[in-house]
Amino acid sequence: MSDExxxxxxxxxxxxxxxxALYDKFASKMLGVCLRYSHDLEEAEDMLQEGFVKVxxxxxxxxxxxxxxxxxxxxxxxxxxxxxxxxxxxxxxDDVDELGEVIEDERVHYDQLHVKDLLKVIQGLPGGYRTVxxxxxxxxxxxxxxxxMLGISVSTSKTQLLHAKRLLQKRLTDYNRETKGx
Numbered sequence: 001m002s003d004e005x006x007x008x009x010x011x012x013x014x015x016x017x018x019x020x021a022l023y024d025k026f027a028s029k030m031l032g033v034c035l036r037y038s039h040d041l042e043e044a045e046d047m048l049q050e051g052f053v054k055v056x057x058x059x060x061x062x063x064x065x066x067x068x069x070x071x072x073x074x075x076x077x078x079x080x081x082x083x084x085x086x087x088x089x090x091x092x093x094d095d096v097d098e099l100g101e102v103i104e105d106e107r108v109h110y111d112q113l114h115v116k117d118l119l120k121v122i123q124g125l126p127g128g129y130r131t132v133x134x135x136x137x138x139x140x141x142x143x144x145x146x147x148x149m150l151g152i153s154v155s156t157s158k159t160q161l162l163h164a165k166r167l168l169q170k171r172l173t174d175y176n177r178e179t180k181g182x
Contacts, residue, residue, distance in 0.1 A: 034080055036134050036138065037077075051078075051080070121168060
């Protein structure tokens with residue numbers, strides 16, 4: 001814990017070795033957060049870079065309430081959302097031909113699914129779907145909060161989540177068929 005306090009104190013004084021220590025401590029975990037919001041590794045790395053710039057420039061805003069890792073994570077999520085909002089004209093889609101018909105009683109063997117495979121499926125979602133899915137299902141935001149963050153209506157948020165779930169279900173079913181022969 002004192003190690004973390006030293007790192008925070010050093011970063012507040014803009015000492016490069018402490019900034020590097022903070023980056024080394026959190027980069028891989030925060031890249032995982034960014035990957036959930038990105039389309040690919042390159043986009044996630046851009047989000048991570050922007051996030052760390054914000055962490056370093058706003059580190060004096062951290063007051064010690066709650067965990068420092070939680071604060072860094074929140075900065076990364078906000079950076080990912082800002083990245084999304086900046087580029088959102090490319091992300092929202094009303095129609096996705098791939099959605100098609102989802103068969104409700106088809107079972108996917110999730111216990112055979114690896115985290116990296118699930119992440120790949122989530123990354124393959126259109127940006128609007130992916131962002132709303134992550135904010136609602138993983139981060140726990142409500143549709144009203146998501147709508148305010150992204151500058152969309154509550155109904156758009158709900159629709160994006162519904163489409164994301166349907167598309168995820170279809171893609172997971174397809175994945176299951178391809179890899180397991182079901």
